[in-house]
Amino acid sequence: MNSEKHLNARLVPFYLGEQRDLEGRTIQEIWAWDFEALECAHDYIQWLFPLSEKSAFNANAPIVDEAVIQAFQQDPRLRQNLLRSLTVMLRFYGLQRQERDRGEVMISRSEDYPIRKREWICLFDHNYLRITRILKCLMTFGLEAEAQAVYECLQQIYKENRDQIGGETFQHWTNAIKT
Numbered sequence: 001m002n003s004e005k006h007l008n009a010r011l012v013p014f015y016l017g018e019q020r021d022l023e024g025r026t027i028q029e030i031w032a033w034d035f036e037a038l039e040c041a042h043d044y045i046q047w048l049f050p051l052s053e054k055s056a057f058n059a060n061a062p063i064v065d066e067a068v069i070q071a072f073q074q075d076p077r078l079r080q081n082l083l084r085s086l087t088v089m090l091r092f093y094g095l096q097r098q099e100r101d102r103g104e105v106m107i108s109r110s111e112d113y114p115i116r117k118r119e120w121i122c123l124f125d126h127n128y129l130r131i132t133r134i135l136k137c138l139m140t141f142g143l144e145a146e147a148q149a150v151y152e153c154l155q156q157i158y159k160e161n162r163d164q165i166g167g168e169t170f171q172h173w174t175n176a177i178k179t
Helices: 003-015 027-031 035-040 066-074 076-093 113-120 127-140 144-165 167-176
Strands: 095-099 105-109
Touching: 003 066, 003 076, 027 076, 035 076, 035 113, 066 076, 076 095, 076 113, 076 127, 076 144, 095 144, 105 144, 113 127, 127 144, 127 167, 144 167
Parallel strands: none
Antiparallel strands: 095 105
Protein backbone atom coordinates (compact mmCIF):
# COMPACT_ATOMS: atom_id res chain seq x y z
CA MET A 1 0.00 0.00 0.00
CA ASN A 2 1.55 3.33 -0.99
CA SER A 3 1.78 6.09 1.59
CA GLU A 4 -1.08 8.19 0.14
CA LYS A 5 -3.48 5.25 0.34
CA HIS A 6 -2.15 4.39 3.81
CA LEU A 7 -2.89 7.92 5.05
CA ASN A 8 -6.31 7.85 3.39
CA ALA A 9 -7.13 4.57 5.12
CA ARG A 10 -6.28 6.17 8.48
CA LEU A 11 -8.33 9.33 8.04
CA VAL A 12 -11.87 8.04 8.61
CA PRO A 13 -10.90 5.92 11.65
CA PHE A 14 -8.99 8.94 13.02
CA TYR A 15 -12.07 11.11 12.54
CA LEU A 16 -14.24 8.53 14.29
CA GLY A 17 -11.84 8.50 17.25
CA GLU A 18 -10.75 4.92 16.53
CA GLN A 19 -7.18 5.58 15.40
CA ARG A 20 -4.36 8.04 16.01
CA ASP A 21 -2.74 10.36 13.50
CA LEU A 22 0.87 9.84 12.45
CA GLU A 23 2.08 11.73 15.54
CA GLY A 24 0.12 9.40 17.83
CA ARG A 25 -2.63 11.90 18.69
CA THR A 26 -6.33 11.17 18.81
CA ILE A 27 -8.85 13.62 17.46
CA GLN A 28 -10.24 13.99 20.98
CA GLU A 29 -6.80 15.02 22.26
CA ILE A 30 -6.47 17.67 19.56
CA TRP A 31 -9.96 18.99 20.29
CA ALA A 32 -8.90 19.44 23.94
CA TRP A 33 -5.77 21.47 23.15
CA ASP A 34 -5.43 24.97 24.51
CA PHE A 35 -4.95 27.97 22.24
CA GLU A 36 -1.16 27.86 22.52
CA ALA A 37 -1.02 24.27 21.29
CA LEU A 38 -3.40 25.08 18.43
CA GLU A 39 -1.22 28.02 17.43
CA CYS A 40 2.19 26.37 17.77
CA ALA A 41 1.55 22.92 16.27
CA HIS A 42 1.47 22.99 12.50
CA ASP A 43 0.79 19.41 11.48
CA TYR A 44 -2.68 18.79 12.88
CA ILE A 45 -4.75 21.13 10.73
CA GLN A 46 -4.42 18.82 7.72
CA TRP A 47 -5.91 15.98 9.78
CA LEU A 48 -8.79 18.08 11.14
CA PHE A 49 -9.52 19.62 7.72
CA PRO A 50 -8.21 17.25 5.04
CA LEU A 51 -8.27 18.17 1.37
CA SER A 52 -7.98 16.39 -1.96
CA GLU A 53 -4.82 18.36 -2.72
CA LYS A 54 -1.33 17.78 -1.39
CA SER A 55 -0.25 20.02 1.48
CA ALA A 56 2.63 22.35 0.68
CA PHE A 57 3.68 22.28 4.33
CA ASN A 58 3.09 18.74 5.58
CA ALA A 59 4.29 15.82 3.46
CA ASN A 60 2.53 13.43 5.86
CA ALA A 61 -0.89 15.02 5.51
CA PRO A 62 -3.72 12.80 4.33
CA ILE A 63 -5.12 13.53 0.88
CA VAL A 64 -8.76 12.65 0.49
CA ASP A 65 -10.15 10.70 -2.40
CA GLU A 66 -13.73 10.24 -3.59
CA ALA A 67 -14.35 7.37 -1.13
CA VAL A 68 -13.40 9.56 1.86
CA ILE A 69 -15.49 12.45 0.54
CA GLN A 70 -18.50 10.16 0.19
CA ALA A 71 -17.94 8.74 3.67
CA PHE A 72 -18.06 12.25 5.16
CA GLN A 73 -21.09 13.20 3.09
CA GLN A 74 -22.99 10.05 4.10
CA ASP A 75 -21.98 9.39 7.71
CA PRO A 76 -23.58 11.79 10.21
CA ARG A 77 -20.91 10.92 12.82
CA LEU A 78 -18.15 12.13 10.52
CA ARG A 79 -20.01 15.36 9.72
CA GLN A 80 -20.72 15.89 13.43
CA ASN A 81 -17.05 15.44 14.23
CA LEU A 82 -16.10 17.81 11.42
CA LEU A 83 -18.44 20.38 13.00
CA ARG A 84 -16.70 19.80 16.32
CA SER A 85 -13.33 20.45 14.65
CA LEU A 86 -14.82 23.62 13.19
CA THR A 87 -16.05 24.69 16.62
CA VAL A 88 -12.55 24.21 18.08
CA MET A 89 -10.98 26.39 15.40
CA LEU A 90 -13.72 29.00 15.53
CA ARG A 91 -13.16 29.33 19.28
CA PHE A 92 -9.43 29.75 18.57
CA TYR A 93 -10.24 32.65 16.23
CA GLY A 94 -12.71 34.20 18.67
CA LEU A 95 -15.74 33.16 16.63
CA GLN A 96 -18.76 31.00 17.34
CA ARG A 97 -21.27 28.91 15.41
CA GLN A 98 -25.00 29.18 16.03
CA GLU A 99 -27.99 27.52 14.43
CA ARG A 100 -31.16 29.51 14.03
CA ASP A 101 -34.72 28.21 14.17
CA ARG A 102 -34.89 26.84 10.65
CA GLY A 103 -31.44 25.25 10.78
CA GLU A 104 -29.81 28.36 9.31
CA VAL A 105 -26.15 28.55 10.33
CA MET A 106 -24.58 31.77 11.53
CA ILE A 107 -20.97 32.46 12.48
CA SER A 108 -20.38 35.49 14.66
CA ARG A 109 -17.74 36.97 16.89
CA SER A 110 -17.62 35.65 20.43
CA GLU A 111 -16.93 37.77 23.48
CA ASP A 112 -13.30 36.58 23.22
CA TYR A 113 -12.88 37.98 19.71
CA PRO A 114 -11.11 41.23 20.72
CA ILE A 115 -8.43 39.19 22.51
CA ARG A 116 -8.25 36.27 20.05
CA LYS A 117 -7.97 38.47 16.96
CA ARG A 118 -4.56 39.64 18.17
CA GLU A 119 -3.32 36.08 17.61
CA TRP A 120 -4.24 35.83 13.96
CA ILE A 121 -5.12 39.17 12.37
CA CYS A 122 -1.73 40.44 11.27
CA LEU A 123 0.20 40.61 8.03
CA PHE A 124 1.14 37.26 6.48
CA ASP A 125 -0.21 35.17 9.34
CA HIS A 126 -0.19 31.39 8.77
CA ASN A 127 -3.72 31.22 10.14
CA TYR A 128 -4.96 32.76 6.89
CA LEU A 129 -3.84 29.58 5.11
CA ARG A 130 -5.55 27.50 7.79
CA ILE A 131 -8.78 29.39 7.22
CA THR A 132 -8.56 28.76 3.47
CA ARG A 133 -8.08 25.04 4.21
CA ILE A 134 -11.06 25.01 6.58
CA LEU A 135 -13.32 26.65 3.98
CA LYS A 136 -12.21 24.25 1.24
CA CYS A 137 -12.69 21.22 3.49
CA LEU A 138 -16.20 22.27 4.52
CA MET A 139 -17.14 22.72 0.87
CA THR A 140 -15.59 19.37 -0.14
CA PHE A 141 -17.43 17.43 2.56
CA GLY A 142 -20.83 18.96 1.91
CA LEU A 143 -21.01 21.54 4.69
CA GLU A 144 -21.55 24.44 2.32
CA ALA A 145 -23.87 26.31 4.71
CA GLU A 146 -21.14 26.36 7.35
CA ALA A 147 -18.50 27.42 4.82
CA GLN A 148 -20.75 30.23 3.59
CA ALA A 149 -21.47 31.38 7.15
CA VAL A 150 -17.74 31.43 8.00
CA TYR A 151 -17.05 33.34 4.81
CA GLU A 152 -19.76 35.93 5.56
CA CYS A 153 -18.24 36.53 8.99
CA LEU A 154 -14.77 36.80 7.43
CA GLN A 155 -16.07 39.35 4.91
CA GLN A 156 -16.94 41.71 7.74
CA ILE A 157 -13.65 41.06 9.53
CA TYR A 158 -11.79 41.73 6.29
CA LYS A 159 -13.62 45.04 5.76
CA GLU A 160 -12.43 46.19 9.17
CA ASN A 161 -8.89 44.80 8.86
CA ARG A 162 -8.07 44.84 5.16
CA ASP A 163 -4.69 46.47 5.77
CA GLN A 164 -3.65 43.49 7.91
CA ILE A 165 -5.40 40.69 6.01
CA GLY A 166 -4.73 41.80 2.47
CA GLY A 167 -6.70 41.44 -0.74
CA GLU A 168 -4.84 38.34 -1.90
CA THR A 169 -5.77 36.46 1.28
CA PHE A 170 -9.39 37.52 0.98
CA GLN A 171 -9.41 36.37 -2.65
CA HIS A 172 -8.18 32.92 -1.52
CA TRP A 173 -11.07 32.76 0.95
CA THR A 174 -13.51 33.80 -1.79
CA ASN A 175 -12.15 31.17 -4.18
CA ALA A 176 -12.33 28.50 -1.46
CA ILE A 177 -16.10 28.74 -1.15
CA LYS A 178 -16.59 28.64 -4.91
CA THR A 179 -15.03 25.20 -5.34
